[in-house]
Amino acid sequence: MNKNRNAKYMSMLSLHSVWCVIFIVVPLLFVLYYTFTDEQGHLTMGNFLYLGTPEILKCFGISIAYALAATVVCLLLAYPLAMVIANIPAKNRSLATLLVMLPMWVSFIIRTYTLKNLFNDNGIINQLLEAFVGLLKNIPAFSSMDFTPIRFIGTSGLIILGMVYDFFPYMVMPIVNVLTGIDPRLHEAAYDLGCTPWTGFLRVTLPLSRSGIVSGITMVFVPAVSTFYISSTLSGGLVSLVGDKIEAAFLTEGNFNRGSALSFVLMILILLSLFVMNRFGDKESEELAP
Amino acid sequence: MKKLGRFYAGLMYLLLYAPILVMVLYSFNAKKSTSTLSFSYGAEKYTFGHWYREVFASGGALIPLRNSLILALLTAFISMVMGTLAAYALYKLRLKYVKRVITSVTNIPMMNPDIVTGLSMMLLFATTFYVMGAGGTGFATLLIAHVTFCLPYVILSIMPRLRQMDKNLPEAAMDLGCTPIQSFFMVQLPFLAPAVLSGFVMAFTLSLDDYVVSLFTSGPSFETLPIYVYNMARRSVPPSIYAISTLFLVLVLGLLILSNTMQSRLEKKISSHSERTQKNQ
Structure with missing residues (x-):
């Protein structure tokens, strides 16, 4: 009976399994193949020599540093917001979460471009500053003041801001999901047992929300470390991250081998960080991910 | 403390929507370039709403927009059907090891960066077309790629609902004379409907917004809106x-409100239905 039953469900899964093998496993095997071959199809480790050049090493370094910085800023900004949203009565909470998600439906190319419009040399922020300086000039004490536009484009701060802005909802949502699932009686118990709000937060809320934090961190870090559009737009093409290198290798240079080697290393890097992260989180974090 | 929280949340929402506001403002710009914002419509030939009329x-x-909608609808439909079947079978399957392997493989596109999903598929398609000596990337390759990265999200949205389902529900249906297939379509599927629907909406929006995977798997014959925008943005916006x-x-806002009301109506219908049946007992 049991065998029969499993056979039935296995046959239901067959289409799905075949699909996954052809369109997930096989493509990854292709990446592996191109990583370890040269353009003539001969087996080689030469692509790793390219990866070892100072330029590429530096590129990996910057990508990881920017992505880490963006993830930390996201977490610090998102956690308090998630706490506020989780404390809203359930009826209004869905509206509050919808409002967090809504900007995600503007194509992120456009969102990144509007950031550029804001921070350009003659962008909105500089225009506002200029107008402000113009007003100040009317006051005799400031009449000699001159306005020089602030240069934001190309700074690491702006690229990190771009990452934070584009991926912020990914951090908020899983934390909200976890926080709303915490039994409110636990907080009462903590206060009854002598916790101050701060120690109650540190000892009850924070540990219980760990799985949400872990999935938030992965959901921000993975796209941030592999992005190519944000960096090239907000730096005017001056800064190139790993994603930029991969995109260029595949779509402009047509060098599949180097591109594959880059993405192979990127994948290993992400797998390692996911592994480390998951050791800090609960098993549930997988289910709460989206 | 509460006031401080409200203030903080308000500030965060303001920052989240500032660039969106910039987008709306620029859509009424009086100049052709978007390097500066201006509303003096008299200075140049552009009048209020000019850019909307131009679209x-x-x-x-409009063609890329239509393409995007067709692609998103088909992707959402296919991944909804495949995902529901797969989630149901995975839930029922008693072979732990097989279950774990299939789930992990399905989740790869969710864990992998989009760029790797995109380029790995590009390699598969390029090699296939090279071996076949014909064909090129276009609608079919895009559809395959989109279904593949949407599947894990659909399954993930259905799984929790499956776990909530009363284990006796299918048995009760069969005791009352349903065939297994009837029990699935008439009893279990209606219970799963809200989760299936939210999986559909999720796949639809993911497909509609995707541009990284599309960049690697689309061809000149079929351009989606994000690709079109990207190509234009390269020169100037x-x-x-x-x-x-x-x-x-x-x-999208309209669609979202529509799906939300549909979903809450469905849930209401189901809960009122179960209340009635409970009363009858």
Whole structure:
């Protein structure tokens, strides 16, 4: 009976399994193949020599540093917001979460471009500053003041801001999901047992929300470390991250081998960080991910 | 403390929506370039709402928009059907090891960066077309890629609902004379409907917004809206792109409200139905 039953469900899964093998496993095997071959199809480790050049090493370094910085800023900004949203009565909470998600439906190319419009040399922020300086000039004490536009484009701060802005909802949502699932009686118990709000937060809320934090961190870090559009737009093409290198290798240079080697290393890097992260989180974090 | 929280949340929402506001403002720009914002419509030939009229007059963006919608609808439908079947079978399957392997493989596109998903598929398609000596990337390759990265999200949205389902429900249905297939379609599927629907909506929006995977798997024969916008943005961004995006946001907002009301109605219907059946007992 049991065998029969499993056979039935296995046959239901067959289409799905075949699909996954052809369109997930096989493509990854292709990446592996191109990583370890040269353009003539001969087996080689030469692509790793390219990866070892100072330029590429530096590129990996910057990508990881920017992505880490963006993830930390996201977490610090998102956690308090998630706490506020989780404390809203359930009826209004869905509206509050919808409002967090809504900007995600503007194509992120456009969102990144509007950031550029804001921070350009003659962008909105500089225009506002200029107008402000113009007003100040009317006051005799400031009449000699001159306005020089602030240069934001190309700074690491702006690229990190771009990452934070584009991926912020990914951090908020899983934390909200976890926080709303915490039994409110636990907080009462903590206060009854002598916790101050701060120690109650540190000892009850924070540990219980760990799985949400872990999935938030992965959901921000993975796209941030592999992005190519944000960096090239907000730096005017001056800064190139790993994603930029991969995109260029595949779509402009047509060098599949180097591109594959880059993405192979990127994948290993992400797998390692996911592994480390998951050791800090609960098993549930997988289910709460989206 | 509470006031401080409200203030903080308000500030965060303001920052989240500031660039969106910039987008809407630029869609009414009085200049052709988006390097500066200006509303003095008299200075140049552009009048209020010019860029919206241009979107519809030139028709340039309407074809990509239509393509995007067709692709997203088909992707959502296929991944909903495949995902529901797969989630149901995975839930029922008693072979722990097989279950774990299939789930992990399905989740790869969710864990992998989009760029790797995209380029790995590009390698598969390029090699296939090379071996076959014919064919090229276009609608079919895009559809395959989109279904593949949407599947894990659909399954993930259905799984929790499956776990909530009373284990006796299918048995009760069969005791009352349902065949297994009837029990699935008439009893279990209606219970799963809200989760299936939210999986559909999720796949639809993911497909609609995707541009990284599409960049690697689309061809010149079939351009989606994000690809079209990306290609235009490379040169310079005319305000008409902001106009399209504003229209798009309004469209999505409408769809979202529609699906939300549909979903809450479905849930109400189901809960009132189960209340009635409980009363009858």
